[in-house]
Amino acid sequence: MSDDFYVDTHELTMLARAFDTRAYDLSSAVKSFQGRTGAEQIYDGFGLLTESEEVTSAYIELAADMADSLEKVARHFDEVGQALKGNAKNSEASDDALADLFKGGRKQ
Numbered sequence: 273m274s275d276d277f278y279v280d281t282h283e284l285t286m287l288a289r290a291f292d293t294r295a296y297d298l299s300s301a302v303k304s305f306q307g308r309t310g311a312e313q314i315y316d317g318f319g320l321l322t323e324s325e326e327v328t329s330a331y332i333e334l335a336a337d338m339a340d341s342l343e344k345v346a347r348h349f350d351e352v353g354q355a356l357k358g359n360a361k362n363s364e365a366s367d368d369a370l371a372d373l374f375k376g377g378r379k380q
Contacts, residue, residue, distance in 0.1 A: 284360040291353030298346040309335035
């Protein structure tokens with residue numbers, strides 16, 4: 273089994289962009305979700321009956337917790353994308369430096 277590997281910086285950059293896109297899409301979806309599940313919308317759905325206050329409060333809390341969790345996932349996707357971009361840049365710089373060493377070795 274070989275321990276050699278190669279990092280394709282183009283593929284790594286494309287993967288980073290995919291994470292960026294997913295982060296943006298998820299953030300947009302969360303904002304839309306929050307707009308449709310805010311306290312006012314939930315109160316409108318359940319009404320203001322005394323009996324429904326406990327259920328209404330539970331749904332409001334659930335919606336807020338879901339939005340918070342999904343926003344954290346979106347931020348994590350963004351962080352992964354940024355890390356992959358940095359890795360791609362570092363790999364490309366290393367490849368360029370190594371190529372320069374080989375080019376320098378041929379000059380006489």
